[in-house]
Amino acid sequence: RHDSVPDEVSGHGRCREFWSTKACEPNFIHSGSLLVSNIDNNKEGNDRLVVGDLTGTFRIYAITTTEYQNEDILLDTKLDPVLQLGTGTFKPGGTRELVILHPRKASAYTLEPSIGKGLELKLSFSIKLERTAANFVIGPFGGAAKDIICVQSMDGALSFYTQARLGLVRFIPDFLVPGPLCYLESTDLLVTTSSSSWTVCAYKFLVLASSSSSGSHDKLSNALQQSNHDTSRDNGKRVTSDWEYNIGEEALQIMSYNTDIPCIIVMSWTLLSTISSEGQVLCSTRIESPTCFVPYRHVANDVHIILCTTEGLLRVMYGKKVAWAASTVGAPVAVRTTSQCGINGLIVVLGNWTNCKFSAGNDSGMLSCLYLGTDPRLPELKSQGQVQENQSFEVLDEEMRRLQKVMTTASLGKIQVANKKPPQVEISPFYKMEPTHSEVEPGVIFMHATTVSLSATSDHVLKNISVAVDCQAPILCDQIYIPLGEQEITDETTIDMKIAFATISSVPILELSGRIVVSYIDDGRPHTHECDIELPPMLAFDLAPPSKSAHFKITISTNHPCVSLSELFSDILNTSESPPAMGLSVKGCEDVVTIIAAKSSSRYRIQSDRWDIIGGVLSLLVRSLRKHFRDTSPSLEISMKDVPSLEPLLSDIHRHLELRHARGQLVHQLNDFAAEYRSVEKRFLARVKDVTPVQIDQFEGLLDSIQEQMGMTTNKLLQTEEELKFAAFSLAGSVFGTLICLQHVYHLSDEQFSQVQSALSPIVNLDPSRQGWEETTIVALSHLLQTSFGKHAPENSQLSHLEELKKPESSEKLDRLITELIESLPSLSTTPSSLVLT
Secondary structure, three states, X not given: OOOOOOOOOOOEEEOEEEEEEEOOOOOOOOHHXXXXXXXXXXOOOOOEEEEEOOOOEEEEEOOOOOXXXXXXXXXXXXXXXXXXXXXXXXXOOOOOEEEEEOOXXXXXXXXXXXXXXXXXXEEEEEEEOOOOEEEEEEEOHHHOXXXXXXXXXXXXXXXXXXXXXXXXXXXXXOOOOOOOOEEEHHHOEEEEEEOOXXXXXXXXXXXXXXXXXXXXXXXXXXXXXXXXXXXXXXXOEOOOOOEEEEOOOOEEEEEEEOOOOXXXXXXXXXXXXXXXXXXXXXXXXXXXXXXXXXXXXXXXXXXXXXXXXXXXXXXXXXXXXXXXXXEOOEEEEEEEEEEXXXXXXXXXXXXXXXXXXXXXXXXXXXXXXXXXXXOOOOOOOOOOOOOOOOOOHHHHHHHHHHHHHHHHHHHOOOOOOOOOOXXXXXXXXXXXXXXXXXXXOOOOEEEEEEEEEEEOOOOOOEEEEEEEEEOOOOEEEOOOEXXXXXOOEOOOOEEEEEEEEXXXXXXXXXXXXXXXXXXXXXXXXXXXXXXXXXXXXXXXXXXXXXXOOOOEEEEEEEOOOOOOXXXXXXXXXXXXXXXXXXXXXXXXXXXXXXXXXXXXXXXXXXXXXXXXXXXXXXXXHHHHHHHHOOOOOOOOOEEEOOEOOOHHHHHHHHHHHHHHHHHHHHHHXXXXXXXXXXXXXXXXXXXXXXXXXXXXXXXXXHHHHHHHHHHHHHHHHHHHHHHHHHXXXXXXXXXXXXXXXXHHHOOOOHHHHHHHHHHOOOOOOOOOOOOOHHHHHXXXXXXXXXXXXXXXXXXXXXXXXXXOOOOOOOOHHHHHHHHHHHHHHXXXXXXXXXXXXX
């Protein structure tokens, strides 16, 4: 849809260009350089595109066709540097006039037709500014019958002009540098930002008019305040804001918009905030790298906004949703909306454009009209000899019947679709490489690598190929994403990629596996191909002497005689002998996991003094058994008699939650020390700037004491976070080991095991600032027990926990839910088995 932006459907593509030309000099444009308005008051109501830059270049354009022509430029002249463009009505019942702000003057013009189809500027009035201007805003301040110009100067003065006459001058409190400025007519509010406190401040015009002209700048600008132009000599109160809202960072642009609830939209570096006229936040959305925005319509109380970014993305947003996203050919610095040639919804952008079809090479200052969606339906001028061909209804009905038959056949599954052959991915055996230190994780050294070869089948050409490697921590890969760019793959070409893996030392290992995802385009269509990769045991384990006794023991049984350990682990045990037991230790860890194969039965025993490292070795043994009996009959069946005690798992959960609480307390203490330090620092600076300073030795000692406490708390916090990281890995290992045992005890199907694993996940978040494992697991287990594992599952099973998840104070509820889950598993098992807790 080119005439409006879709409300519910989101997309991502490239903006289409309707009209474009180079309008300004490179690198001399900003957000105030563009104005879209019916500035010449033409009867058709057509908008004109007005641009002016800091070099003084001033042009007015009228769009007549989809391509730029010389006739489109109505005015081209040279002025003083242009800071901002605006429009206003400065005579009761008068026409709209163009206002141009220069550094030392502001001029209002009317536009009149000139010879031909052009326009010429006719000066209406000019204002000589006593201070260097920064920006301005125009509006009927105080309910006036005509517009008033408010100019903000570089020293924080707000000067109000009724045409060329100065009305009053007021200074913004706590001013450092000028910020964006806007006017909300419905509540007579002048809105700007405080550069000293990063707040949005709103001032009633009547409060400004009744306040005193004296302020913090009087000592520096007293001479200017005594000028003949200053007519406000009353002894009123000080300038106070009607309300303030802290955005926490610099505001880049402010615009007002009148909806059912008049609002102000503020764009900062990372936030796009909508604030009501009373200072209440209606919506706040996190954004990245913004340059400019414009509100273009509202539905109910939702304001629809077009936001541009430095990456060249143009987003259509309402509330916290992105309705549409499209890429441009550059970074816009100003954006507006318009209707041209009978087409609504055109987007006017002024910015730094590259690869534009109307620009030669990399150029700047391009003025373009863009649209979203498909090509607009433009009126076509047909010659007399052109005959419009109308399809008959009979032909359309026949085509409809044919398509209906195809759809019916497809719904019955009678159409055979030829499967696209994926690219051939060959993974070589792992080999040792020169040690390479990881740039992401300190202390990790890559020593094992494999070569991944990509090739295509005949009659297929693969383009835009990218390879992604997915592996779960503590397993690391040196290349997570490999884009191949414009390189193509055919049946005659092969691409080899070297990928190295390593593990974080001294932490439990879950599964020695990874996944390679290949994305490519074949025959114009995007495809993905996934393949699993088995990592070698020596990547994470070292051989160690087997232990004769251990605290935790697991026994598994198979329906095949025991296989010697030298056959199962030939890549580890390079010997022809068949030892009855072998020991494996996690790299960097002294604890040993022992594997014992029975001589006269079909059982294997795994034992260790640590429960969290047993799961990885058990998974490795199961993988070796399935690989060994892959082509045998009957198929391999693995069973276990009982489940080990839940005590180590619950102990790891308690330890992990305890460290999370300790970290939260340290962060709270550090914030309190920081706030105390800032408070003392402000008092210290106030004493230093005092005309009659007193001794400040006490302040120095107090600052040193607080800084020392902050350092000690920071060191404790870093140590706690390191302990929390290893506790998270230990918890993941305990959960994984318990899940593997549950799967084989109760002979859970893949679907049932996936349900249990999704609720009691072995993936523990390592980022303490994100949602914690305990609260998410509590909600997931509660939902699973109430629905899939419940006796009477509700028809519409939905989570009842819609409130924000909070960190639990203790692990009692989680311990109870895990026990209930295990107690409910016997009803799901295909082979009856009793739960034995040892």
